[in-house]
Amino acid sequence: MFGKLFATLVKDLLLLWRDRAGLLVLFVMPAVLVVIITLVQNNVYKLMGETAARVILVDQDQGELGKQIIERMSRVEMVTAIAGETISEEMAIDLVAGGDFQAGIIIPAGTTSGMIAEAESEVRSSLTADTPVKKGAAPELRILFDPTVMGGFRSAMQNSLAMVLMEYEVRTKIDLLSRLLPEYVETEMKKSAGNFAEYIKVPPFDLKMSTDPILKVRAASASRDGLAVVPTPVQHNVPAWALFGMFFIVIPMAGSLIKERQEETLSRLMSMPVAYSVILAGKIIAFMLVCCAQFTLIYLLGRFVLPLLGLESFRLGPEWEAALIVVLAASLAATCYGIMLGTICKTYEQASMFGSISVVAASAIGGVMVPVYAMPAIMQKLSVISPIGWGLKAFLNIFIRGGKVSAVTGELSLLLLFSGATAFVAWLIFSRRATTGS
Amino acid sequence: MAATNKEQTIALEASGLVKLYKGCGRPALDGFSIVIREGDIFGLLGPNGAGKTTAISIMSSLLRASRGTVMIFGADTRRQADKVKEMIGLVPQEIALYRQLTARENLRYFGKLYGIKGRALGSRIDECLDFVGLLPKADQLVETYSGGMKRRVNLAVGILHQPKLLFLDEPTVGIDAQSRDMILARLAALNQAGTTMVYTTHYMEEAERLCSEVAIMDSGRVLSQGKPGELMKDGGHDTLQDMFFSLTGRKLRD
Structure with missing residues (x-):
């Protein structure tokens, strides 16, 4: 047979x-x-953001914020110049709309200084209730997307940028607090010290707080034996x-x-x-x-x-x-x-x-x-x-x-x-x- | 011509075969009965739709009859199908070969299915291909052969395992006179060597030349059976064809 x-x-x-x-x-x-x-x-x-994307950064501000964005969003390839030429806002819009880049971030001029001014106003306001907060000192950052990129990528980009901005803002406020808090404490103590006021001297604060999160999240694919193969x-x-x-x-x-x-x-x-x-x-x-x-x-x-x-x-x-x-x-x-x-x-x-x-x-x-x-x-x-x-x-x-x-x-x-x-x-x-x- | 001095053992006996196909008003076979003796070349003649292929299919155990029995060398084709299949060979009407295999590869495959092995198979393949005149072209793909060559390989496969009873369903249809002549000569030689044959054809001169006995059938029934010469003499006909027309009529069978 x-x-x-x-x-x-x-x-x-x-x-x-x-x-x-x-x-x-x-x-x-x-x-x-x-x-x-x-x-x-x-x-x-x-397009869904599962792999590395290329993003244009138009930094009209030329301040600390642009450097922070490039440093902190290292997973994204940030392009600030093409063939040695700085990218203008109009060029950025054309390149992103044409699909050459998945997104573009525009930092208007005066963003860093405006943000610092508003942060200082907030810190002062929190220390002295009668000091009003000056809102709107910092211009808005803009983020442009290639029309074909999907929702997941847009959310991821926006969240990443918001995180970087938040981190920079918190650090700026801590720095301001370090500077303004001793001034405030000294002023308030002198007010109630009477004749001893001239002897009151508050040493400068140095609030060195890390902006790295204490509570961290680690993402991994669920697998029975711990082998995490990314579904590609x-x-x-x-x-x-x-x-x-x-x-x-x-x-x-x-x-x-x-x-x-x-x-x-x-x-x-x-x-x-x-x-x-x-x-x-x-x-x-x-x-x-x-x-x-x-x-x-x-x-x-x-x-x-x-x-x-x-x-x-x-x-x-x-x-x-x-x-x-x-x-x-x-x-x-x-x-x-x-x-x-x-x-x-x-x-x-x-x-x-x-x-x-x-x-x-x-x-x-x-x-x-x-x-x-x-x-x-x-x-x-x-x-x-x-x-x-x-x-x-x-x-x-x-x-x-x-x-x-x-x-x-x-x-x-x-x-x-x-x-x-x-x-x-x-x-x-x-x-x-x-x-x-x- | 068939051997006449052989012992008259019954090679095949079909009794009262009836075959009804679903959806057909009349039976394809209607009480079909024949007896074929060992050593005969039995010609089964009839117009299109007479029931020849159905009869061959049932007798070679390919198809089950609605009623009736077929015995081949004493073995029942339904109850002892395996034994029957060892004894019979079939040369179907179509070129039942794998066209993308060579003649030798076809014979090797079918030979193995017959249980022939090793050197015995190799030498038997050479014998059969030589018998039909195709040994020099044994390693050519069948699809490259002419119609006549394909028919000859078709025959070679049928005789590969040296069957006692060979069924041939129109083995010479659609080929040139030379190939037909060769096939008929080879069949006569096989018969001389002891192979009994059941042969269907539309060519009356072939039947006259080759068959020791013929049955003329129509509408699933055998109308007349006997030796061609005796049948013609009894019916007062000069040729088998005249007798065929007198029994089956000249009306077209479409």
Whole structure:
């Protein structure tokens, strides 16, 4: 039996190897898609503020504030001059509006001095209630955004800038307090000291308070084993598009069965002393091997080629055995679906059309193109019926959340159940045909 | 011509075969019965839609009859399908080959499915390809072959495991006279070597030349069965074709 199974496996691999157009669809298509989509999504992540952005700083003030902003917002690339030329406000607006920079910060002239004047007024007012606060001494800073940048990035930029301004303001007020408090104390003490007033001398205060926060927040991705892999386009797209390509195996798989039926090779096979289940098993293993080769190719692309294009390298993580089991389960689901399609469809054209539409639809609702959490509620509910979605969820559990096999048993069970169900439907139809001849 | 001095063992006996296809008003086979003796080349003749391919499919255990039985060398095709499949070979009407494999690769694959292994398989492949005159082109892809060459490989696969009973469903359709002549000569040689054959064709002269016995069928029933010469003599016909028309009529079967 194994000899016959192995012969079928070798025959089908040889036929696939000689079908160059089919190989292009199976290997080149997902490879091209994973590179293009990852590059495109990387830019989207940039617009969302997930990666470093370039910001113009127009410093008309030329005071301490500009230096503080550059120093404190070190995660952002601050550009103050282009080709040695200082950037004007008009230039900044043009460059940001044109998408060359994600944002621009404009510090009007007199901001630092105005802020110090207002802070001093506030400190004096707090010490002597009869001193009014002089509001509006400092002009407003302006922040400009590229119209295409998304809300997350805008909020992050605004909050970062507000933090820097707040920090500078607090430090300025502490410095002012250090200077004004001794003056105030001395004045007040002299008032009530009478003849001894001339002997009262308050030493200067030196309030050296750090502006670094005492209570800190550390952000990290939640993962079961402490491995924090940041969910990046690479970590999402490599398994997603590998699955997409693997499920496209349904078309050559179904095509192979339809061709055998149309050209009567199936009749020849059925007239031979070998169970058709053995032939089918050989075929399934051959196509599953192709699926594994597809996954390996996309993995290698993610690991070695994407970094050459300025993206990070795909991380398989320590649970590669779990990933292998998911690859095998997804491959089995794809090939069994191909068998069902090849049994139901009467022509290659039917299988090709229905196969590609169903795989693209299952990919879309399964979160290959847009993560499931970013979909509308109705689509999120629909995503639970997608075998590609089950496979992707299992992969993301392993690659991003650091899950082991036990963490993906639900998805594995669903994939195996889907394989069994589609194979059963194919068997029912095949048996009915063998009996009725229709 | 068929061997006449063989022991008259029954190679195939089909009794009362009925086949009803879903949605068809009349049965494809309606009480079809034949007996084929070992060593015969049995010609199954009939117009399009007469039920020849259905009969071959049921007799070669590809299709289940609605009623009736088929015994091949004493084995029931339904209950002892595996035993039957060891004894039969099939040359389907279509070129039932993998076109993107070479002739040798096709034969190697089908040979392995018949359980032939190792050197025995290699030498048997060479024998079969030589038999149909394709040994020099054995390593060419089948898709590059002419129609006649494909038909010859189709035959080579059918005889690879040296079956006792060979089913041939219009094995010479659509090929040139030279290829047809060669196939007929090879079939006669195989028969001389002891292979019993069931042969369907639309070419009456082929049946006259090759078959030791013929059955003319229409509407799923056997209308006449016997040796071609005797049938023509009994019916007062000069050719098998005349007899065929007198039994099945000249009306087109579309």
